[in-house]
Amino acid sequence: MTLPAGGDRLRRTCVVGGAGFIGSHFVARLLSDPETEQVTVYDNFSSGRDWHLEPVADDPRLSVVRADVGDLATLTETFRGHASAIHLASNPDIAAAVANPAIDFDQGTLLTHHVAEAARMAELELVLYASGSGVYGDLGEVEAAEDHGPMIPTSTYGASKLAGEAILAAYAAMFDFTVRAFRFGNVVGPHQTHGVGFDFVRRLLEDPTRLRILGDGRQSKSYIYVDDVIDAVLTAGALADTPFDAFNVATGDYVTVTEIAELAMAVLGLEPGTTIFDYTGGDRGWKGDVPVVRINTDKIRSLGWSNQRTGPQALRDSMSSMADDARAGLLTT
Template sequence: MVANGAAGPVVVTGGAGAIGAVLVRALLAEGRKVRVIDNLSGGRIEHLTEVLADPRLSFLEADLADPDRYQESFRGASEVWHLAANADIQKGTADPGIDLREGLLNAFRVMDAARRHAVPKLLFSSSSVVYGQPSTFPTPEGYGPLLPESIYGASKLSVEAFLSGFAHCYGIRTYLYRFANIIGPFMTHGVIYDFFEKLRRDPSRLEVLGDGRQAKSYLRSEDCVAGMMFIRDHAAEPVNVFNLGARDRISVQEIAERVVAVHGGRARIEYTGGERGWVGDVPRQLLDITRAERLGWTPTLSSPAAVDRT
């Protein structure tokens, strides 16, 4: 925990997003001044409604593609949390330029702004998709070769590589957090959100992409943020790579059954078939979180419990 006033302001890109909104609250609770940069293409200002009046919080609606708009936000900052990116894997597959622009190029602009203003720490929301479809479960941080199976995953891995270079060339300590599936109160997409939206439109049936046997680890956004902040405070290598997820996983079929039960239990579940839900989908994922646990962090909820809480 950083004592109130012990460090400079914190920049959060994508601070109005599903994870960012939780992180902003946690940083404010820590006593920090927080500067949020978000173009609101995926995030929503409503996610920050209850904290917008806090004098320690500033919000800048700006696109990361225009660095002149936000250079001043980096002045005097002690940390930059870079969360802003396209979060829709299917959207990036349909137009691969999206993840190049919003993933790699915007991340580079953030890194360069951090370099120009001598920001000592840069923390990045990466993803388990950098592993592609691994042959080892649970998958440790040292697994390789890293062969992503989506454009989204390729952009995340590319950003990791650039951050490593910036860490060693410019002395910016970097944190690369490889997330499992993150779920929580501010979701605007994802399997659970999509299921509820489908049932809202047609309560009689629920279409599930794939065969339903896709099985992945799910982590609540509160656990995710707590893990990121704990690792920030306890890991001090030039480049710090950590998996963040639950120790177990849950199948899409089980999630569908839970959602239908919550919705009244009358909808029939229909599967489109196939191992993958879409092009670029990774059907099986389970991260090895031993490294984070040895440091002292552990998630509070299992994957099924995280789904039920959501």
């Protein structure tokens, strides 16, 4: 597999958070191109896993740096010699901020500032940033395009992602490198370590008779397969020629939480109606949760990108992989 045309800067890439769910897929995709020269994983392995990298561990073009993004000196030194960085490091548990609201500053905004500063000092050409649809806040059925305003996040996670975009946009303008921010739907696929599908599969394997579901089950969002996300990011990254731009990345269809529970049952071979769904009530899963997410994807599609799986297909394939991991003893938080 080859990188998109114009992707020369991606041939020497540092993947920050590269041992995690999404990061490990980026690493494998980059290394699948025979013209890729160097891929470096920079990860503290707090949520990343060694086994995520096992398929490419013997590739001589791969280096792994076990360090924290909070260590600015090590991050900067690691960036030297690379042309681009893919920044995926952040708090992976959105709901954790209910009990610890500082987590998204400490493990989000601050880390993104370090990535921006290291990119400046190491003279990177390109930074690709994993933002999120949480930057838009709670818009109900309104479909948000990238220029929607004002953006009023309802979670510290969304606020952290929006602050990260602002920091990177300012650095790109002031210090002559290029940034692309990507506002993903909910990303699913092999190697997941969190998320509603992950939770449902794990709980149903423990007790197939009952399943606790946060909220009323009618929360409706976009779910996108990790391979489609990588295609979008690399496509936009290869074409990047202005200091900053942002792209929504989603499938354009939507799935409710109850539908995900039913898909999880089907994946595990459980007959419909044999599991009791215990709803906690209310219209959202936790304080700060956005129950309905609608984002417009015309901009990324105008670059030639299209998703290869629908949301339900992405969830089914993802949860099937999780079930396989569980049987192999790999499904861990």
